[in-house]
Amino acid sequence: MNTDRRIVILTEGQFSNHTSKTANGVIRFIPEQVVAIIDSTKAGKTTAEVIGAGGDIPVVASLEEALPYEPTALLIGIAPPGGMLPDSFKDVIRQAVENRLDILNGLHTFLGDDRELAALAERFEVRIVDYRRPPKQLQIASMRWKERRAKVVLGVGIDANIGKMSTAIALWKDFQSRGYRADFIATGQTGMVIADKGISVDALPSDFVSGAIEDMVMDSAKDHDIIFVEGQGSLVHQGYSAVAVGIMHGAMPDAMILSLEANRQQNDFDMPYPDVWDVIRLHKDMISVYRPTVMAGISLVTFGLDEEAALEGIKNTERDTGLPTTDPLRFGARPLSDAILARLSIST
Amino acid sequence: MNTDRRIVILTEGQFSNHTSKTANGVIRFIPEQVVAIIDSTKAGKTTAEVIGAGGDIPVVASLEEALPYEPTALLIGIAPPGGMLPDSFKDVIRQAVENRLDILNGLHTFLGDDRELAALAERFEVRIVDYRRPPKQLQIASMRWKERRAKVVLGVGIDANIGKMSTAIALWKDFQSRGYRADFIATGQTGMVIADKGISVDALPSDFVSGAIEDMVMDSAKDHDIIFVEGQGSLVHQGYSAVAVGIMHGAMPDAMILSLEANRQQNDFDMPYPDVWDVIRLHKDMISVYRPTVMAGISLVTFGLDEEAALEGIKNTERDTGLPTTDPLRFGARPLSDAILARLSIST
Numbered sequence: 001m002n003t004d005r006r007i008v009i010l011t012e013g014q015f016s017n018h019t020s021k022t023a024n025g026v027i028r029f030i031p032e033q034v035v036a037i038i039d040s041t042k043a044g045k046t047t048a049e050v051i052g053a054g055g056d057i058p059v060v061a062s063l064e065e066a067l068p069y070e071p072t073a074l075l076i077g078i079a080p081p082g083g084m085l086p087d088s089f090k091d092v093i094r095q096a097v098e099n100r101l102d103i104l105n106g107l108h109t110f111l112g113d114d115r116e117l118a119a120l121a122e123r124f125e126v127r128i129v130d131y132r133r134p135p136k137q138l139q140i141a142s143m144r145w146k147e148r149r150a151k152v153v154l155g156v157g158i159d160a161n162i163g164k165m166s167t168a169i170a171l172w173k174d175f176q177s178r179g180y181r182a183d184f185i186a187t188g189q190t191g192m193v194i195a196d197k198g199i200s201v202d203a204l205p206s207d208f209v210s211g212a213i214e215d216m217v218m219d220s221a222k223d224h225d226i227i228f229v230e231g232q233g234s235l236v237h238q239g240y241s242a243v244a245v246g247i248m249h250g251a252m253p254d255a256m257i258l259s260l261e262a263n264r265q266q267n268d269f270d271m272p273y274p275d276v277w278d279v280i281r282l283h284k285d286m287i288s289v290y291r292p293t294v295m296a297g298i299s300l301v302t303f304g305l306d307e308e309a310a311l312e313g314i315k316n317t318e319r320d321t322g323l324p325t326t327d328p329l330r331f332g333a334r335p336l337s338d339a340i341l342a343r344l345s346i347s348t
Numbered sequence: 349m350n351t352d353r354r355i356v357i358l359t360e361g362q363f364s365n366h367t368s369k370t371a372n373g374v375i376r377f378i379p380e381q382v383v384a385i386i387d388s389t390k391a392g393k394t395t396a397e398v399i400g401a402g403g404d405i406p407v408v409a410s411l412e413e414a415l416p417y418e419p420t421a422l423l424i425g426i427a428p429p430g431g432m433l434p435d436s437f438k439d440v441i442r443q444a445v446e447n448r449l450d451i452l453n454g455l456h457t458f459l460g461d462d463r464e465l466a467a468l469a470e471r472f473e474v475r476i477v478d479y480r481r482p483p484k485q486l487q488i489a490s491m492r493w494k495e496r497r498a499k500v501v502l503g504v505g506i507d508a509n510i511g512k513m514s515t516a517i518a519l520w521k522d523f524q525s526r527g528y529r530a531d532f533i534a535t536g537q538t539g540m541v542i543a544d545k546g547i548s549v550d551a552l553p554s555d556f557v558s559g560a561i562e563d564m565v566m567d568s569a570k571d572h573d574i575i576f577v578e579g580q581g582s583l584v585h586q587g588y589s590a591v592a593v594g595i596m597h598g599a600m601p602d603a604m605i606l607s608l609e610a611n612r613q614q615n616d617f618d619m620p621y622p623d624v625w626d627v628i629r630l631h632k633d634m635i636s637v638y639r640p641t642v643m644a645g646i647s648l649v650t651f652g653l654d655e656e657a658a659l660e661g662i663k664n665t666e667r668d669t670g671l672p673t674t675d676p677l678r679f680g681a682r683p684l685s686d687a688i689l690a691r692l693s694i695s696t
Binding site: 140141142143201202203204205206207209210211235236238239240241242243245246249252269270271274278279281282285286289290 | 488489490491549550551552553554555557558559583584586587588589590591593594597600617618619622626627629630633634637638
């Protein structure tokens, strides 16, 4: 993690719990790196007042007002329809480059391909990071997990957008705090901003997804003992199962943690969730034909429930699945990291 | 199928059982559309003499010598290392366009992007078909199989390159011969040349594989009652499982046919095949969480075995799996089409 970064996030007109997902993830997980949010419609508030996270991080009206906080990077925190940036946003980006800020961009539109911006970045010696740009060297996976000594834990889910990234990051931080050489492999833009590395895998040609994950895992395994991989999609979501399997078979995890949501019954395609036991068995079977693995625990989203209902949901899920369960964002990741340690032997 | 095409195939220097896979598939499945092969190193022979298929189709030394056979299209039947065409090949392609031949190209290099060729094609009013070019409109799958009335049969395999395409085509032709409104959906270049439509799915961003398949299936379902989808890769091949799942969940098949090879024990990654029962169960489970499905039969590759050993292999596979089994290329697809009809109700 690049802990010297001081990030200002551009979310003009869209800073809220529903419309600025990348910004919100970054504020939630690395608030210490965020110095200000630009959104003239919310200026004067704090991030805690707008999205309930990040504490006193100020919302300001313009880049100019953010500069006194001495940012080193501007993160594009919005996704305009169609992915094209309006001219007013490009003005802010230009101004940021001229003030020697790196540009961090998760849009499908690559800012580094804009000749004017690229030339400006070269002149002011700053980086334009297009997180969605696929790596130049792509290859298919090739069974290199057989030579791996580091343990790999994959976040999987009964659905897309159900806390897989948050769970992996919470576990990564908990293992670091316990003294383990732990790493986090990001597979989407928000995770990439947080980890300052990774690959946005859903943009890769499908043949290369597992190879790209295997590459990152083998690279990380050189100097880490436990690696948390951010899952994407779900085996049981028709729209995203191919990506989920590509990540799964690239990571070839020693253990998985399954993300569920208390009280959610169906996905955004109105498909009722299958029985959780069938989902657990399917995930294990998809790995077990290659290698042994375990489902080590359940990460339960309890957002929106009061504390009593949340604890009740956790208890019920534990009873129904027989697996250690918690909401790592609300109650800490410790029960899940204990469960992983109980199933895998990892050295500190 | 475009049965008016008269195809000449350019395989210069590489026409053989091992090096011209696309050419060989086309010769094997639509010999009636192939008028000549260009390969000066094999000129004077017939395709049957070189690859054991296609009967008397002549191999000639140049495009000039192929013109008397009145071809309407030139198929690039080779894949030069790195995908770049040498200048001598471009000369042949230019010459073909000037003689009003369509150009059919399965390489990763898109010939339609060559300005000179594109201009020439416009002038002579011919098509340049780049099979690997992704469609412009891409979307994720969206559960449209629920509205589908046509039955879908997917070819799956314990491995890549094990006869999934051949099996699907053999079944398609058999159902057509029995009077059914049957269709074939190609997902790789060779199948695309044969069907004159389809999408090379391994080049699509992984998010869009199942959506592209679902699109083609729903389109085909308008005027067909049974649709055979060409599978790619395998759930149990680490390199290609993501593509296999994308196709599977795009097709959401009513039935599957599993391709095995008699006496093959491991894949090209030296991974021993899992037990065939586990493979069958895994394929069914991956669909069953969404919808009912069946594994209707086994397609067994017996290439290289004498007839007695081939029949013995088929008998043993039938006994081991409890499923109707045959080698459709060698003994005809009828046992498998009977098995599909016994499991699915389809109108003629």
